[in-house]
Amino acid sequence: MIDFTFRSGLTPRFPSPSPGLPEKDEVITEEAGLRASAGRAPRVSLDVEEGALVPQGAPVARLRKSPDVCFVAPMPVRVARIGLMQGHRLSEIVLFREAGGDVIRHDTSQADTAPALRHLMQVAGVWSWLGRRPFGGMPRPDEQPGAIFVMATDTTPLAPDPRQAIAGQEEAFGRGLHALTRLTDGPVFVCQQPGPALFDSAPNAGRLRTVSSGPRHPQGATGLRVHALFPATIERPVWDIHAEDVAQLGTLIATGYLPMRRLVSVGGEALREGRLVRTQPGADLRGLTHRFAQPGPRVILSGSPLDGHAARWLAPRHRQVTVLPRQAAGKPPHWLVAALTRSAMPKPVIPNAALDQAFGAALPAMAFVRALGSGDDDAAMKMGLLSLLEEDVALADYVLGGEAQLPEILRAMLDRIRTEFAA
């Protein structure tokens, strides 16, 4: 048991009505959208055509280079529209719910061997729920991770509590965890808030490790946990997966059916009441929010108020919807003022205590921000850049008023390093 309940981090407050308890009934929106995670869209080949009926869990599209990795239907659907960009890159696939459709059962008879488990996860659509560091995105189909992080804590503002999400599924969660140990030779870390153990670690006692972290953001941020416990490198990537997804993997292995539900919190200033609902991946955000929002113009974000982006569909790994009032675009500044201030972007960052806390005292904050700002790849990599993604610096960017453009700079630096090392 490793303890990380040190006093660091922040509790940024965002006005939002309380979400209350999880709603009893599942909320399945009439429409859903399949899209890839943030970053460069993958090339896909399609399994179905527009208008086809697809049972829940059946593949709709698969990666062109590795046809085992499937994007599956989150409910029984009729394919409404397929949007591909140039080069068969997946833009979005819009699905309409079809009442009374089937659910696909997967063959799980050999899931206790590592290659078969990998294949099962790829075919059943669990693969796209995995994240990887460095660089982010979905892991390659044949990749061996150095460690796997199971995130049973989420300190992002307004996030749903993963403990609540897996309540009642403890057995499946344990089964999923033990299955994950077959995918790596390294440790599997379960990051949680202090409290009772979530699983029984026998017979993988040496490899399944519980890590406690505090309640403030970013103590439970994936990137900073990875940075502190098992830094990701280019040769030794690290995977991460949400605890709820692990529980569903456990259910898939036991029954052959993959439950396509996740606990999603709907919060934000422009809501009359908050919600905590079980809905499908790729849910229609308007369907989740429209009867609960305040009148007036608003913007719906997939993700937290810190790092969310305006979207129509819930992004693949997101568990939060934030509804904010839409701010009217201000008057453009006078041309002379614009000319005199525009050249100084991004603005300089002044070291202050809030910035130190925004990295949870896990790394030398100001030195890291300066390395990012000056494009010093080597120093940033030494400080742990490869363990981090945009979501991990979102709090620091928020604290600095958004003038430092940290997520954009971090992404540009990661892309540059990836091309350099790929060459």
Next chain:
Amino acid sequence: MTRGIWTRETVVLMLLAAYVPLALFWLWYGGTEAAQRLGLAGLVLAFWNLVFLLARAQPISLAMAITALAIAMLAPEGLGVFRLALGISFGAVMGELVFGGWGRNVVNPATVALSFLGFGFPGYPWPEFLAPVAWATIPAALIGVATGAMPAGVVTSAALAAVGAVASGLLPPAVLPAAGIVLVLLVADPVTSATTLLGRWLNGALYVGLVTLFALGWQGADPVQYAVAAALLTSLAAPVLDEMALALWYAKRRRRHGQN
């Protein structure tokens, strides 16, 4: 989208809030002469900031008020308008503006200006501070640290080191007012002091160490003079202190995680 508040100008405002007690006491006891020096420093700085705004589109920062206060309080007395303006111009331009404005500078412009005046025009008397002005550094440091704008490590370690040096008889207590005012105005500047935890502690201790050294060995110099010299050397050493702290941190991580 909602946004946090810690932009460059917020930090400047917090620092200004910290300096309010110090400035008020100094102006109260300094009278019109002090106000005139402050006005002159502000005017020269405003001119150079305007030049760089128009020539290089460098946004103006309120930080020039802090620089003006530091120079007006600490510059040698009786220099006359021309010499003072020359020193302020050199400090503002070479110490800050050519690097891209406040936040991108490596040394505090006020430190540069004061060192320039001290070395360029020796023989002019350095200012002396009355006890109430010196005491006002304590609320200044407290406000600065509480708002998070001043590095807590620098201020704390300097205070502890000063207590130790005075107690052991190395540092004459007569130096403390000048050293304290220079500490809050020049050394505890968030931009040019060290930024790592260990680096900040070393930074404060190094400043007091240098002040003690000069007090012991620099014959015929005024307290403000060697406090400013110590501030200059400390801010030049700050990146080295940071590098040392980082090297230790890298080594610790390498031991724990293998490579990286």
